Amino acid sequence: MADNTPSVAIVGGGPVGMALALALQEAGVAVTVLEARARDAIKQDPRVLALSYGSQQILQRLGVWAHLPATPINTIHVSRRGEFGRARMQASDLAVPALGYVLPARDLIGTLDQALRRLGIPYRDNSRVASAGDVAELVPNSMLTVWAEGSVTDGAAQFHDYQQTAVLCSLKTRAAHGNVAWERFTADGPLALLPLGDEYSVVFTCAASDSAAFMALDDREFIALLQSRFGQRHHFVAVGSRSSYPLTLRWRDEVIAARQVWLGNAAQTLHPVAGQGFNLALRDVCELSRQLSTNGGRRDPGAPEVLQAYAQARSGDRHSVIGFTNGLIEVFGSELEPLAQARGVGLMALDMLPPLRNFLARRMMFGARRW
Numbered sequence: 001m002a003d004n005t006p007s008v009a010i011v012g013g014g015p016v017g018m019a020l021a022l023a024l025q026e027a028g029v030a031v032t033v034l035e036a037r038a039r040d041a042i043k044q045d046p047r048v049l050a051l052s053y054g055s056q057q058i059l060q061r062l063g064v065w066a067h068l069p070a071t072p073i074n075t076i077h078v079s080r081r082g083e084f085g086r087a088r089m090q091a092s093d094l095a096v097p098a099l100g101y102v103l104p105a106r107d108l109i110g111t112l113d114q115a116l117r118r119l120g121i122p123y124r125d126n127s128r129v130a131s132a133g134d135v136a137e138l139v140p141n142s143m144l145t146v147w148a149e150g151s152v153t154d155g156a157a158q159f160h161d162y163q164q165t166a167v168l169c170s171l172k173t174r175a176a177h178g179n180v181a182w183e184r185f186t187a188d189g190p191l192a193l194l195p196l197g198d199e200y201s202v203v204f205t206c207a208a209s210d211s212a213a214f215m216a217l218d219d220r221e222f223i224a225l226l227q228s229r230f231g232q233r234h235h236f237v238a239v240g241s242r243s244s245y246p247l248t249l250r251w252r253d254e255v256i257a258a259r260q261v262w263l264g265n266a267a268q269t270l271h272p273v274a275g276q277g278f279n280l281a282l283r284d285v286c287e288l289s290r291q292l293s294t295n296g297g298r299r300d301p302g303a304p305e306v307l308q309a310y311a312q313a314r315s316g317d318r319h320s321v322i323g324f325t326n327g328l329i330e331v332f333g334s335e336l337e338p339l340a341q342a343r344g345v346g347l348m349a350l351d352m353l354p355p356l357r358n359f360l361a362r363r364m365m366f367g368a369r370r371w
Contacts, residue, residue, distance in 0.1 A: 005030050005141060006030065006141060006143045006300065006301065007030040007031065007032055007139055007141045007142050007143065008024055008029055008030065008031045008032075008142065008143070008144045008145075008146060008292070008301050009031075009032050009034060009135045009138070009139040009142040009144070009145050009146070010031055010032070010033045010034065010146045010148055011034050011129045011135065011145060011146065011147050011148060011149050012033075012034075012035065012147065012148035012149025012150070012264075012266070013033045013034070013035025013037075013039065013042055013123060013125065013149075014035075014042055014045070014109065014148070014149065015045075015049075015105060015108055015109050015112060015278070016148045016263070016264035016265070016278075016281045016282070016284075016285065017033055017035070017146075017148040017149065018033065018109070018112040018113065018115075018116055019058075019059070019062060019112060019282060019285050020146060020148060020263075020285045020288065020289065021033050021116060021121050021123075022062045022063075022064070022112065022115055022116065022119070022121070023062060023285055023286065023288075023289035024288075024289050024292060024293075025119055025121055026062070026289070027289050027290075027292060027293030028293065029289075029292050029293065029301060031121060031122070032122040032123075032124065032138075032139045032142070033116070033121065033122065033123040033124065034124050034127040034129050034135070034138060034139070035123065035124070035125045035126075035127060035149075036125075036126070036127065036128040036129070036149070037125065037126070038125050038126060039113070039123065039125040042109055042113070042125075043106050043109050043110050043113065044106065045105040045106050045109055046105070046106075046168075046243060047104075047105040047168075048102060048103070048104055048105065048168070048194065048196060048201040049102070049103055049104075049105050049108060049278050050073075050100055050101075050102055050181075050194055050275030050278075050279075051070070051100055051101045051102070051103070051278065051279065052099070052100045052275075052279045052364060052365045052366070053091075053096050053097075053098055053099060053100055053101075053365045053366075054279065054282075054283070054365045054366040054367065055100075055278070055279045055282045055283075056070075056098075056100070056101055058282050058283075058285070058286055059108075059282070062115070063115065064108070064111045064112055064115050067111065068103055068107055068108060068111055069103060069104075069107055069197075070101035070102065070103040071101065071102045071103065071179070071195050071196050071197060072091075072097065072098035072100075072101055072179055072195075073091075073098055073099045073100040073101065073102065073179060073180075073181045073194070073195060074090065074091045074092075074098055074099065074178075074179040074180070075088060075089065075090050075091070075099070075178075075179065075180045075181070076088070076089045076099055076180075076181045076182075076183065076361075077180055077181070077182050077183070078183045078185075078347065078350075079183075079184055079185070079347065080184070080185040080186070080332055080343055080344075080347075081184060081185065081186045081187075081229065081230075081231065083343060083344050084344045084348075085343065085344035085345065085346070085347035085348045085351075086347055086351065087347045087348075087350040087351040087357065088351060089357055089358075089360070089361045093354065093357070093358060093361075094358055094361055094362065094365075096365070098179075099181075099361060099364075099365065100181075100275070100364075100365070102181075102194045102195060102196045102201060103196070104196075124138065132145050132259070132260060143259060143300060143301050143302040144259050144260070144261065144292075144301040144302035144307075145259060145260045145261070146260075146261045146262075146263065146288070147260065147261065147262045147263070147266040147267075148263055148264050148266055149265075149266060150265060150266060151250055151265045151266070151269035152250035152251060152252055152262075152265070152266060152267065152268065152269050157250045157251070157252060158249075158250065158251050158252070158253060159248065159249070159250050160248060160249040160250075160326070161246075161248050162189075162247045162248060162249065162271060162329060163207065163208045163209075164188070164189045164205050164206065164207060164208055164246075164247040164271075165205070165206055165207075165208045165210075165211035165244050165245065165246055165247060166203055166204070166205055166244060166245055166246075166247055166272055167202075167203075167204040167205075167206060167211065167214060167215065167242055167243075167244045168201075168202065168203060168204075168242065168243050168244065168245075169202050169204070169222075169239050169240050169241065169242045169243075170196070170199050170200065170201055170202065170239065170240035171193065171199060171200040171201075171202045171226070171236060171238070171239050171240070172198075172199050172200075172236070172237050172238040172239075173199075173200065173234045173235060173236055173237060174234070174235040174236075174237055175234060175235070176198070177193075177195040177198075177199075177200055177234075178195075179195050180195065181193065181194050181195060182230070182233075183273070183274065184229065184230050184231070185328075185332035185333070186229055187333060187335055188205065188206050188207050188210070188333075189205025189206060189207070189247075189329070189333065190203075190205050190273050190328075190329075190332070191203070191204050191205065191226070191229050191230055192204075192272070192273070192275070193230070193234075194275075199240075202226070202239075203272050204226060204229070205247065205272075205273075208246060211244055215242055215244055219238070219239050222239055222242070223236045223237075223238070223239055226239070247271055247272070248269065249269070249270060249271060249322070249325075249326055250268070250269040251267065251268040251269070251318075251322055252266075252267050252268070254311070255267045255310075255311055255314065255318075256307040256308065256310065256311045258302075258304075259302035259307075261288060261307060261310065263281060263284035263285065263288060264278075264280075264281030264284055264285075265277065265281065267284065267318070268280065268318060268321075268322055270321070270322065270325050271325050271326065271328075271329055273325050273328050273329060274324070274325055274328060274364065276321050276324070276325055276364070279367070280317070280318070280321050280367065283314075283317060283367050284314060287310060287313050287314050288310055291306055291309055291310045291313070292306065317367040320363075320367070321367065324363075331343065
């Protein structure tokens with residue numbers, strides 16, 4: 001006999017989809033996860049995630065944080081190469097244990113997967129879904145489809161090509177990182193160093209036209225390139241294997257449709273500057289589960305008023321983060337002299353005015369709305 005219990009179908013079995021499945025299960029909402037790849041293949045994700053303190057709290061509430069091998073970020077240092085001014089944000093100034101945490105995506109995915117298995121949440125891998133019609137065939141009792149997989153690619157997408165490439169690698173330094181994260185802006189894009197274990201995880205942004213040549217450098221030449229971009233505050237001694245991907249901004253103006261919701265990268269794919277993408281996705285997860293949990297999960301999850309309430313609640317945070325990350329690239333990437341002066345003054349003001357600095361830090365930790 002078919003199960004007629006109203007259900008939510010989550011398309012995408014990566015970390016965002018699995019986090020949502022756990023949140024909805026806790027809220028009393030029946031869920032089924034649909035994933036195009038084999039379930040074990042998801043755990044091979046090579047990315048490193050920079051989680052805000054707010055995201056850590058969300059994962060802790062979901063019961064998946066305790067045993068994750070995360071490295072805390074106690075200080076964030078922001079500057080631009082060749083210019084005066086810098087800003088430092090510190091966890092101690094905000095009375096929090098850390099501004100954020102860094103961990104390999106595969107560790108988070110493995111822990112989320114264990115939680116889904118323990119709770120018996122249906123997870124159908126090798127299930128490729130291209131449309132809501134496919135979902136209806138796979139999950140006949142679904143009353144809401146949540147698209148939580150991949151980037152924004154359909155005709156509803158707004159698009160901006162930064163003509164930049166992110167090169168990712170691990171990096172060893174002569175001195176210990178001291179749990180300090182660095183965001184070093186250059187004319188070609190930011191260079192981020194994120195403490196991970198006893199090394200750094202590097203996100204090196206370069207012009208797309210240079211990426212092939214940079215990827216072809218031997219390790220000694222690549223270390224010298226990183227050193228020239230970063231400066232002498234750390235001495236670089238070794239790098240790991242490199243990977244790269246092109247950088248674009250894609251977003252959907254409308255994140256809801258009839259019995260459909262898009263969240264995470266499926267709603268907005270951001271530049272990695274300031275590490276906001278996955279944190280924004282977890283706040284999407286938090287709000288959608290809150291909306292669907294009203295009345296103990298007995299609401300029709302696909303009702304127009306439910307979806308409209310979700311979209312309205314997320315609008316401010318989404319547009320704020322999209323504007324913030326894009327603005328950082330535009331302002332700190334410009335070579336115009338007036339902007340160079342303004343950048344230096346702005347960083348000095350940020351460093352010298354604790355209320356302003358703490359406001360920005362809290363926005364980065366919790367988004368436009370503190371959870």
